[in-house]
Amino acid sequence: MWPGRRYEGPTSLSRQTKTLAVGAVLSGAVLVGVSVNTRRLDHRISQLQTACQEESEKERKKPELKGQFELLCDPTLLASSKGPNSPGVQGDLARAQRQRTRSRGWLGLLTIVVGSLPFAWYFLLPRIRN
Numbered sequence: 001m002w003p004g005r006r007y008e009g010p011t012s013l014s015r016q017t018k019t020l021a022v023g024a025v026l027s028g029a030v031l032v033g034v035s036v037n038t039r040r041l042d043h044r045i046s047q048l049q050t051a052c053q054e055e056s057e058k059e060r061k062k063p064e065l066k067g068q069f070e071l072l073c074d075p076t077l078l079a080s081s082k083g084p085n086s087p088g089v090q091g092d093l094a095r096a097q098r099q100r101t102r103s104r105g106w107l108g109l110l111t112i113v114v115g116s117l118p119f120a121w122y123f124l125l126p127r128i129r130n
Contacts, residue, residue, distance in 0.1 A: 019118040027115040034103065034110070041100040048093040049073050055089055 052073035059069045071090060072078060078090055079097035086094060 019121075022118040023115045026117065027111050030111050030114045034106075037103055038100065041096060041103065045075050045093065045096050045100065048089055048096055049075065052089045052093055 052071055056069070056071035056073065059071065062069070073090075073093065075093050075097035078086065078094035079101065081094070085091040
């Protein structure tokens with residue numbers, strides 16, 4: 001504090017710092033949203049895997065199959081199979097895994113776009129106005 005000057009409190013943040021903070025907060029919000037969605041999908045996939053294994057056990061106990069039947073319950077293999085979706089729990093499991101894979105792919109792009117919006121607003125808008 002200089003002699004003769006009164007203390008006016010902390011100085012305000014520069015516009016660039018505010019822009020950076022807004023971008024970081026928006027990117028964090030996107031990451032949290034995608035993380036919550038991924039956890040939801042993972043929980044759904046684990047429920048479907050359990051249901052698939054239970055259904056496989058029921059089918060294996062039938063006397064006409066003599067214990068030689070087993071459903072494929074691996075979500076990655078089911079999702080990567082070409083052709084029409086499987087019926088029942090296997091189809092649900094494949095769809096859930098595809099949805100999870102698709103949502104992870106958008107994470108990087110969405111984070112970059114949302115994080116760059118404040119910078120685009122700050123730097124490009126005044127130039128467009130001129």
